[in-house]
Amino acid sequence: MSDALSIIAGYLVSWTFFEAALMTLALTLLAMLFGMLLGIIFALIQESRIKTLRGVVLIYLWLFRGTPVLLQIIFVFNVLPVFGIVLSGFVSGVIALSLNQGAYMTEIFRSGLQAVGKQQRIAGSALGMKQSQVMRFVVLPQALRIVVPPTGNQFMGMLKESALVSVIAVQELLLVADQTASANFRYLEALSTAAIYYLALTTIFMVIQTYIERWLAPRKHGAKVSWTQRLLRMTAQPRSSQ
């Protein structure tokens, strides 16, 4: 057993696994970044009155929420070359995961936008704001706060989902672990190492999410809070809600 532990320790500090973890992290962050961009654009389109664009978004949601992510990944990697678009495994993976994530983020942002009541929008309009100003100054600041917890979930989901791109030979954590194990049949050690990396990353995400939620929470006790104070607050104990 101590044998296994020392091998795991060795894997944990090895460049191979560290690089694979970075690859997993890069896949996750890029896919989430593009997914969120797509999500906010498509959510705003769905809120708009442009019927044709709304139709396009609906078809997109239908396609990407209605088929397996794994299929989407393999599709981008293997079918696009038929049309002369040859992409690396990494780029294919990012594209497929982003498009898939975009569909879910659209729904999350849309529910966030809808959670801001109609009366709030009317209040903005009544002050003389254009529709775009109502969206920017009244609806979005409130909606963003609402979407933080579900977006955090998506981040963690994406981190785990990124393992699927191992099927198109992207050297991320799961594939590297699998390859390492198949060389010496030490599956316990290799897979445990991957699991530890995944757990470490999801833990970091959770902590970041908590901070963002606290950051965005309405600031009680009055006055404007400076950036320094916010940073200091990060190290403090969570304040109990009033």
Add this chain to the structure above:
Amino acid sequence: MKDEINSALSFREEASTIDVVPGKSLLSVKHVSKAFDDQWVLDNVSLDVEVGKTQVILGPSGSGKSTLLRCMNLLEPIDAGAIWFSGQEISAQLDRAHLVRRELSMVFQHFELFPHLNALENIMLAPTRIKGMSRVEAREKAMVLLEKVRIADKASLYPDQLSGGQQQRVAIARALAMEPKVMLFDEPTSALDPEMVKEVLDVMTSLSEAGMTSVVVTHEMAFAREAAQRVVFMEQGRIVEDVDKDAFFSGNVGERAQLFMSNML
């Protein structure tokens, strides 16, 4: 106390910038009709709001009072008729509606303060973001307004930390921050606990006395009696009475308005 506020609430300079002769109608509703789902909520309604006057609109619920108010600042589209403001037919230029609304501020029954901003920021938002006022100037003006509505000490509190009456007073300050020519009040005290009604009505009365042109949909008879110059009584989408306050309260009105009043008092 009231004198103090009156002097602070000097809107006379505001009124002088309006290119309409005092006593003439600043806002006119002309033969306006509106239907929701085949039901007429406004049926050939005409109404004139004169500069510097306070007009109270009374009537049972569902009589179309709030809808009429929302039609005035084009928040509700009308199906027939026209709305005139400052000599222009604003209902014919809906693409400019947002500009018109900067001069016709509205106060809502449920306050509708922006929950992500504190009281001061609520007031500063529209002047800074859509009028292009500097933050320094907007902050100064907002503080003056908060003093006028007597809650300067709550400037940094968020809406959910304020009582209903305090929220409504911030909402009034927010509406005033756009330096409107007309204030539209949509049942501003209906959602308040009884002990908070007075603090809001006092602010509104001061505004009226300072010569702010106002249209007030309300059930507060006492306010109508104290602050209004004209009283409009609506029922089933029609204006039944449109008379001077004194005529209204001396009982010089039709049977329906009398019945309504006897139920209110």
